[in-house]
Amino acid sequence: RKSLGFKTSKCTSLAKRILQMVTRNVVKPQFNVINLANTPVKNQGSSGTCWSYSTNSFLESEMVRMGKQPVELSQVFSARNAYVEKGKNYVRMHGAVTLGDGGELHDVTNMYKKYGAVPQEVYTGLNYGTSKNKFAEMAALTEAMLAAIVKNPNGELTPNWEKAYAAVIDSYLGQVPENFTYKGKSYTPKTFAKEVVGINPDEYVEFASYSNAPYYEKTMMMVPDNWSFDLVYNVKMNDMTTIIDNALKNGYTVAWASDVSEKSFSWKNGVAYVPTKKFDDMNAEEKENMFNGPKQELEITEELRQKAFDNYQTTDDHAMHIVGIAKDQMGKEYYIVKNSWGATNDYKGYLYVSKNFVKYKTTSLMVNKGGVPADIAKKIGA
Template sequence: MRKLIILFVALAAVTSCDLKRENFNSSKKHFTHEVLLGYTPVKDQGHSSLCWAYAMLATIETEHIQMGDSVNLSVDYIARYQLGEQARFHFLSKGYDRMTLRGTAPLLLRLIEEYGIMPYDSYNAHNINYQSMMKRLVMLSNSSRNMSELKNRAERLFDDRIGALPKKVYMLGAEYTPLEFAHSVCMRGEYLAMTSFTHHSFGEAFVLEVPDNYSNELYYNVPIDVMMKRIERSLRAGHPVCWEGDTSETGFDFKRGVAELTKQRPYTQNERQIEFENHHTTDDHCMVLIGIAHDENGKRYYIAKNSWGTGNAYNGLMYLSEEYVMMKTIAIVVKNINM
């Protein structure tokens, strides 16, 4: 999910994870749901590039709903700590490490393991311009004399723009620190990141070579048929799947609420690899898969909860064809059944 420079605005218009697709195709497909997991209200990431955080938190939320629990988690809390890290990297590298709001789903898991998490109602802000805040952090980094000064200045900025952090989390009569609360909603090793590419051996983990994986997260590599079976099996067993993939295809239509491949070609492991190496499959966006459906012709689709608001044909949900998921998935994060 690359943050492209202004010179390539036209390209960014088809790759940015914060873009609302403005294709007003009025034809609405009818779907029959085979599986639809519970989910928290659809959120709107606005013009931020925080889809990875929205999607992975939504995955955790749905997992708890399926267990009879109710939890709605704060993206702003994660954004605060991610930006704090970014400011530190920028300062120590003398600006070599450029600040970014982008990331991957496994990064979210690492951040909550390290910094904790808060409920949405405990820490949320509206209409935050994170891009503006990031520019301000660059200025603070460039003008700070040491890390202590930068940290203090960044904390004041966060308190002013997002809000002061509560010291405790209160949930169902219990009191937690943010770390204790995080460990109560997501245990270490609870989720497994998977991908499917042939430039690495199957059955091994590797650092996935996409721009947003700057934190060098590991992904377990499996054949695509294994990944597709894992997605279906997880959903039918009541477990959501965090999906990271390509939304730059002309067949990905947010307003219509459907993602389909427009070209008929062999859908194989080799074709996936060719598309990835030719940069025709790009790492654009994250959503959470919460169900399985079929259309009037029996064609299978996976139901995704997006984070672009509710302004589409299905109130913010998307229906991704099975072929689209097979060809255009960069990676998934699933419940680790071997825990």
């Protein structure tokens, strides 16, 4: 050190910086164990339609798994139909239910079953000159409209309010095609879903994990965006990663909904994990180095998971698509997750999520029945 003219303190500081530069690269998961086929990354723009982008991406991967040529499905078609159904539910519930852009994984399969599907090129949802989704104005208008309908100024609802409500949505997103041509053949949304996509929505099951409800039975998904009040299978916390692992190892990808509000979820760095310390308890150096070097994780228990959910520390923020498993140089496994925020982060639209993060922050997941381990399938009767 002396021969280079550095004082010990400066050498130590330099060594730390060099170590940080090295570990910045080596801690990131780089060795794919499983990486299942999926379609290109999309961008949901200024809309709360992650649930539609993630689950349609999931269905596209299902097409690949089934040996079909994948089609980019219209995410906004699923969302548009969900908005119509959500509006009907909102009025029936006298306004005492969630509105807005948000939704759940099952909304896509529910809308697929009722309305069918169309290619993205046929229904882009870009009906007024934008290049990306921008739903805020539409959402404000439809919310105000439904609030007025709920007040029931005529003393009795007219038979036209549903048409008027749908017309506002369609003025922003575009009129839904009754018929369209794809690769030289004419389809309706339902015939396209049956003949081209070929997916049976009844083959998909949704899971959550609550320690305050009976395991291996259906229970209400207790999150605000479950506007349709769908029931999901309640499994133990560790079952969630067991299901995901089994699905991936057998060629099935997984639609995944989670809390992403944690400081340890970094879209830019493309990594999510559970630190042993809360962010507010970290010192400045620990905060700065959250994504530099290998990190120990907090041990997750069912009690800890349930407490975070009950205290609103785990909220239903976002939905993504799990497509594989990777390991870092230390041998630690992460899930490879496809996002819908464009290809703007370090991993071109993907991120690596630790299994502890999935255990702690998952709100729901969806998979084909064929991807569920036999013992769990038997317990839920699927």
